[in-house]
Amino acid sequence: MSSDQKIPETVTDSSDRKLAMKVDHVTKDFPVLTGNGNSTGDTFCVFKNVNFNVYEGEFISMVGHSGCGKSTLLNIMAGFDKPSLGGIIVDGKEVTEPGLDRMVVFQSFALMPWLTCFDNVRVAVRSAHADWTSLEIDEHTQKYIDVMGLTGSEKKRPAMLSGGMRQRVGIARAFCVNPKVLLLDEPFAQIDALTRGVIQDELMTMWQKTNATVFMVTHDVDEAILLSDRIALMSNGPEAELAEIIDVDIPRPRTRQQMIESPEYTRVRNHILKFLISHQKNGTPPPEPSDPAATNPIPSVADDSAQSVTV
Amino acid sequence: MKSLFYKYKLGPKLMSLALLLMLLLVWHGSTTVGKFDPSGKTDDEIMLMEMNGDIIPDPDSDGQYINNPEKSATFPGPMKVVEKIYDEFSNPFHRKGTNDHGIGWLILYTLAVFAIGYLAASIVGILLGVLIGLSRTLFEVLNPFLQVLKPISPVAWMPLLLYTVQDGKSVAVLVVFLASLWPTVANTAFGVSNIREDYLRVASLLQFGWVRRLFTVILPGAAPAIVSGLRISFVSALVAIVPAEMLLGELGVGYNIWMEWNNLDIAGVIFAVLVFGAMGFILDSLLDRFAKGVSFVE
Numbered sequence: 001m002s003s004d005q006k007i008p009e010t011v012t013d014s015s016d017r018k019l020a021m022k023v024d025h026v027t028k029d030f031p032v033l034t035g036n037g038n039s040t041g042d043t044f045c046v047f048k049n050v051n052f053n054v055y056e057g058e059f060i061s062m063v064g065h066s067g068c069g070k071s072t073l074l075n076i077m078a079g080f081d082k083p084s085l086g087g088i089i090v091d092g093k094e095v096t097e098p099g100l101d102r103m104v105v106f107q108s109f110a111l112m113p114w115l116t117c118f119d120n121v122r123v124a125v126r127s128a129h130a131d132w133t134s135l136e137i138d139e140h141t142q143k144y145i146d147v148m149g150l151t152g153s154e155k156k157r158p159a160m161l162s163g164g165m166r167q168r169v170g171i172a173r174a175f176c177v178n179p180k181v182l183l184l185d186e187p188f189a190q191i192d193a194l195t196r197g198v199i200q201d202e203l204m205t206m207w208q209k210t211n212a213t214v215f216m217v218t219h220d221v222d223e224a225i226l227l228s229d230r231i232a233l234m235s236n237g238p239e240a241e242l243a244e245i246i247d248v249d250i251p252r253p254r255t256r257q258q259m260i261e262s263p264e265y266t267r268v269r270n271h272i273l274k275f276l277i278s279h280q281k282n283g284t285p286p287p288e289p290s291d292p293a294a295t296n297p298i299p300s301v302a303d304d305s306a307q308s309v310t311v
Numbered sequence: 312m313k314s315l316f317y318k319y320k321l322g323p324k325l326m327s328l329a330l331l332l333m334l335l336l337v338w339h340g341s342t343t344v345g346k347f348d349p350s351g352k353t354d355d356e357i358m359l360m361e362m363n364g365d366i367i368p369d370p371d372s373d374g375q376y377i378n379n380p381e382k383s384a385t386f387p388g389p390m391k392v393v394e395k396i397y398d399e400f401s402n403p404f405h406r407k408g409t410n411d412h413g414i415g416w417l418i419l420y421t422l423a424v425f426a427i428g429y430l431a432a433s434i435v436g437i438l439l440g441v442l443i444g445l446s447r448t449l450f451e452v453l454n455p456f457l458q459v460l461k462p463i464s465p466v467a468w469m470p471l472l473l474y475t476v477q478d479g480k481s482v483a484v485l486v487v488f489l490a491s492l493w494p495t496v497a498n499t500a501f502g503v504s505n506i507r508e509d510y511l512r513v514a515s516l517l518q519f520g521w522v523r524r525l526f527t528v529i530l531p532g533a534a535p536a537i538v539s540g541l542r543i544s545f546v547s548a549l550v551a552i553v554p555a556e557m558l559l560g561e562l563g564v565g566y567n568i569w570m571e572w573n574n575l576d577i578a579g580v581i582f583a584v585l586v587f588g589a590m591g592f593i594l595d596s597l598l599d600r601f602a603k604g605v606s607f608v609e
Binding site: 097098099100102104106108110112113114123124 | 507509510512513515516517518519523527528531532534605607608609
């Protein structure tokens with residue numbers, strides 16, 4: 001299929017895949033507030049009629065400019081926020097409140113600073129498995145701590161750790177309860193570029209080990225391509241819409257080296273960048289090409305962090 | 312030697328000690344009974360003063376007078392206070408009749424009143440604060456009452472408490488309770504309502520019941536604010552317990568201050584005041600340890 005062609009959502013659906021989460025015609029309106037916080041009675045629409053399926057075991061990302069409401073959509077999926085129209089269906093039930101079946105990895109990590117790393121993961125295991133013995137809970141916790149490379153830091157408080165280490169705890173906490181869908185809200189935005197690559201690899205390992213279903217919101221196009229099976233593109237808000245979902249047909253397990261050498265990478269990357277540039281806020285047609293990496297997509301691996309395109 | 316000096320930060324400590332010695336010297340110097348200066352006084356006046364006992368003949372030199380140390384209205388010097396401290400602590404747990412109890416007993420009475428009132432107020436204050444902090448509606452309902460009750464000095468309640476409760480010991484406890492209630496309520500409510508949204512979101516993701524929510528997220532999250540409330544309450548309670556004990560006459564160190572004043576034993580008053588200072592210092596360092604235990608770095 002041509003990369004420029006709008007792909008109707010049903011085309012990418014294959015009937016043999018099991019549905020993990022259905023985003024069913026979701027619209028979100030926010031009340032317009034006056035300067036002192038009173039409602040004016042008007043509303044403005046962040047996004048409307050967003051409709052797609054998330055299948056079991058897939059990694060799907062959402063990319064779009066700031067203000068398109070992708071984090072709001074994630075909050076609605078998590079149950080932190082309510083949709084104005086439509087709904088989210090997980091396991092045949094509509095989402096009404098947060099729950100262990102939809103764990104979130106937060107941009108701000110959201111670790112409890114008064115608990116050690118181990119206990120931050122352990123509280124989640126304990127919640128998910130109330131019937132387990134203390135020993136079973138500890139063993140399960142330790143397993144996820146080890147997979148995320150946190151061994152030796154169990155007793156440390158989050159304040160003593162770098163951003164990268166903190167988000168490892170956040171990822172361990174989210175994966176350890178084996179949720180139906182994992183929601184990643186710009187998980188690497190607050191982590192330095194060099195550490196980011198390492199944790200992205202660890203996330204991939206974790207995802208493959210657990211066969212988890214992941215929905216991720218991101219600003220980083222390369223991150224989305226590296227990690228995702230499909231990438232959803234949102235047009236600009238207000239009244240943003242789901243413009244298209246593109247497949248990323250790069251074989252797994254992926255390495256950065258393989259990815260950047262793959263023609264599919266170049267195709268997807270160019271496609272997304274063109275989409276984002278054509279949806280820039282001011283609407284002025286950007287110089288072509290706006291980013292040298294977009295037309296010369298074979299940078300060295302050492303140059304990895306520099307070629308990461310962030311919008 | 313030099314490294315030990317820096318390791319234990321002896322510089323400031325030595326300076327504190329030097330300052331203390333200097334203050335004691337000034338105190339001592341300004342309260343020492345001096346020679347009587349007869350210049351400008353007639354013989355009649357001097358004779359009258361001697362008959363009144365204001366001055367006595369100097370035993371060391373003929374024809375000279377000194378001020379009578381027994382009748383001197385001057386302030387007691389540090390040596391007198393040291394004597395008093397030694398006297399009191401040489402037999403701290405004596406009991407002679409209803410009023411004359413040793414300083415050990417008096418400290419224990421005060422500590423008991425303080426501990427009961429302060430702990431009860433802390434528990435009630437934290438619970439009330441959590442409820443107010445969690446519910447915007449409850450906050451708006453109770454806030455006017457809190458604003459009116461907060462500025463009332465706890466001692467102002469004493470006549471009403473004596474009229475209703477009557478028992479002196481209970482009144483003292485209630486005064487301490489009222490003194491230490493409001494700061495804890497206000498700070499806890501503030502801390503709870505300002506817990507980072509993220510932590511509450513994690514609690515709801517993990518589907519905590521209200522008990523786990525309270526003990527795993529809300530209380531630890533609000534702990535720094537709660538502790539600062541407890542500190543303000545602590546000082547407020549120490550401030551309130553002195554006039555309460557003075558007025559009630561139910562024993563205790565505050566009562567002792569007033570008794571010594573009634574006896575015109577100024578050294579005794581200074582001693583009792585110093586006992587209060589020492590008690591406050593020790594209790595505060597205990598609170599400090601507790602505060603360090605529950606605080607966290609974001």
